Amino acid sequence: MTPLLSLKNVSKTFGHGDHIVQAVRDVSFDVMPGECLAVVGESGSGKTTLANMILGVFGQSSGELWFDGKPLPTRRTLEHRSAIQLVQQNPLSSLNPKRSVGASVRLGLDVYGIGSPSDRWSLVEAALEEVGLPRDFRKRPPAALSGGQRQRVAIARALACQSRLVVLDEPTSALDVLVQARVLRLLNDLRAAKGLSYVFITHDLSVVRNVADRVAVFKSGQLVECAETGAIFENPREDYTRQLIGAVPVVTREEIELRNTLATEGQT
Amino acid sequence: MKRTLVILLRNPLSLIGVILVALVVLSAIFADFIAPFPEHRGSVVDFVNFNKAPNATNIMGTDLVGRDLFSRIIYAFRISLVLGVVVLAIATPIGTLVGLFAGYVGGKTEFILMRLTDVFLSIPPLVLAIAMMGVLEPTLMNAMLAVTAMWWPWYARLVYNIARSEREEGYVLAAEVIGASTPHIALREILPNCLPAILTKMTLDMGFVIIIASSLSFLGLGVQPPTPDLGSMVAEGARYLPDSWWLTVFPGLAILIAVFGFNLVGDALREILGADQ
Numbered sequence: 439m440t441p442l443l444s445l446k447n448v449s450k451t452f453g454h455g456d457h458i459v460q461a462v463r464d465v466s467f468d469v470m471p472g473e474c475l476a477v478v479g480e481s482g483s484g485k486t487t488l489a490n491m492i493l494g495v496f497g498q499s500s501g502e503l504w505f506d507g508k509p510l511p512t513r514r515t516l517e518h519r520s521a522i523q524l525v526q527q528n529p530l531s532s533l534n535p536k537r538s539v540g541a542s543v544r545l546g547l548d549v550y551g552i553g554s555p556s557d558r559w560s561l562v563e564a565a566l567e568e569v570g571l572p573r574d575f576r577k578r579p580p581a582a583l584s585g586g587q588r589q590r591v592a593i594a595r596a597l598a599c600q601s602r603l604v605v606l607d608e609p610t611s612a613l614d615v616l617v618q619a620r621v622l623r624l625l626n627d628l629r630a631a632k633g634l635s636y637v638f639i640t641h642d643l644s645v646v647r648n649v650a651d652r653v654a655v656f657k658s659g660q661l662v663e664c665a666e667t668g669a670i671f672e673n674p675r676e677d678y679t680r681q682l683i684g685a686v687p688v689v690t691r692e693e694i695e696l697r698n699t700l701a702t703e704g705q706t
Numbered sequence: 707m708k709r710t711l712v713i714l715l716r717n718p719l720s721l722i723g724v725i726l727v728a729l730v731v732l733s734a735i736f737a738d739f740i741a742p743f744p745e746h747r748g749s750v751v752d753f754v755n756f757n758k759a760p761n762a763t764n765i766m767g768t769d770l771v772g773r774d775l776f777s778r779i780i781y782a783f784r785i786s787l788v789l790g791v792v793v794l795a796i797a798t799p800i801g802t803l804v805g806l807f808a809g810y811v812g813g814k815t816e817f818i819l820m821r822l823t824d825v826f827l828s829i830p831p832l833v834l835a836i837a838m839m840g841v842l843e844p845t846l847m848n849a850m851l852a853v854t855a856m857w858w859p860w861y862a863r864l865v866y867n868i869a870r871s872e873r874e875e876g877y878v879l880a881a882e883v884i885g886a887s888t889p890h891i892a893l894r895e896i897l898p899n900c901l902p903a904i905l906t907k908m909t910l911d912m913g914f915v916i917i918i919a920s921s922l923s924f925l926g927l928g929v930q931p932p933t934p935d936l937g938s939m940v941a942e943g944a945r946y947l948p949d950s951w952w953l954t955v956f957p958g959l960a961i962l963i964a965v966f967g968f969n970l971v972g973d974a975l976r977e978i979l980g981a982d983q
Contacts, residue, residue, distance in 0.1 A: 532876035
């Protein structure tokens with residue numbers, strides 16, 4: 439099977455002269471269609487730089503990115519842009535406070551010319567419905583929504599673009615635990631229903647266990663370990679991975695039970 | 707709407723501001739009906755009644771050629787407001803566009819646009835206007851032009867600063883990742899977030915434009931006689947102080963009312979729109 443996204447020896451340096459910072463160093467990995475790859479690592483390990491290169495916010499310094507069997511240029515075509523979407527960490531800032539929720543979701547449809555202009559509002563409403571929000575939320579300003587609802591809008595915005603790969607940049611770390619579990623559940627459902635691939639960036643390993651098929655562990659811009667989720671947790675090969683797993687805060691039994699109930703019962 | 711009323715009623719100064727501005731604007735609009743001697747806005751000479759102190763017929767007295775001061779002040783409000791509105795209607799969009807693109811696009815665009823703005827900002831405004839009026843003929847039109855030329859950089863600066871901080875917001879990144887065009891991001895995404903500050907500044911500036919325009923005509927560089935203008939009325943009367951005090955005191959008070967009113971409304975608007983958040 440052709441990988442959906444492929445990174446081949448990708449590096450990124452910032453600055454020049456004496457102030458060179460190597461943010462990402464010789465990284466290679468694949469993301470298969472329908473797969474969720476978690477990218478974990480401490481702050482400053484190059485996770486967000488990696489996300490920005492995948493999204494085409496800036497180009498790589500060396501190495502190659504491939505998408506669906508073809509090289510991915512730094513200057514993205516609209517097809518590339520619509521296929522690779524982003525959900526950000528902070529739903530407070532990722533939606534324009536002065537525009538309605540619907541206008542934010544619609545932007546991609548307008549840019550990519552999805553649907554006829556008269557149909558687009560109903561497509562927007564359908565996208566909102568897909569993430570479990572009522573259709574009439576379209577006209578509301580983001581300020582009228584809770585954090586979890588805003589994050590759902592951000593997910594709807596990414597999905598409305600008919601994306602195939604979604605870069606999730608710490609999508610749940612700004613949400614409280616209960617809402618986190620619901621959003622994760624939604625992301626899992628959407629992935630199964632639409633055959634999406636995720637690059638799930640997080641520093642929260644307890645989240646990883648619930649959603650990821652494979653885990654890529656980053657340390658100072660380098661990929662130190664990349665393996666199946668179960669293998670990473672049960673048999674970490676690298677010291678650093680062990681440290682990361684050891685750093686997971688111990689959660690109470692009630693909390694674990696609550697998360698499991700939510701995850702299995704399909705409460706949204 | 708309810709919040710607006712609450713803010714207005716809670717702060718008596720805002721209410722006074724609204725009343726003063728309403729007074730100025732309404733008298734300017736309905737000048738023809740309010741002024742007791744509408745024809746006195748032009749070159750009328752009535753030597754029998756010249757330089758009269760305030761009395762029952764001329765509540766603010768008459769000027770040196772016998773024209774009713776009250777009537778002339780009301781028509782002068784009209785000139786001042788038209789000037790203010792025209793200046794801001796031209797200066798605000800220019801300054802906003804310059805600041806918006808400089809702040810969002812950054813790089814060379816930012817450097818060129820903002821250095822140009824700095825050049826304008828470094829010249830004392832009144833001096834720039836006086837220099838322009840020295841070259842151009844002193845007419846209402848040119849006065850507007852001169853004031854506009856010195857006004858837009860302030861909007862460029864204001865919007866530039868807001869746009870620079872908005873550029874870092876997640877919604878801008880989201881629009882960029884989607885692939886929205888630069889004009890779309892600048893005008894549809896960032897501009898709406900600048901509007902509260904722009905509107906507040908416009909209201910505050912109405913007062914300042916009136917002062918600057920009055921200063922220009924006080925120096926004889928603005929609106930020319932016989933058109934009534936608050937600044938030139940003060941200038942004419944200044945020679946006859948303190949005996950004919952009404953010639954300067956009433957136009958001066960009129961300037962004060964207009965400027966004070968717009969300032970208070972501007973402050974209230976800042977609170978209502980939450981521009982200082």
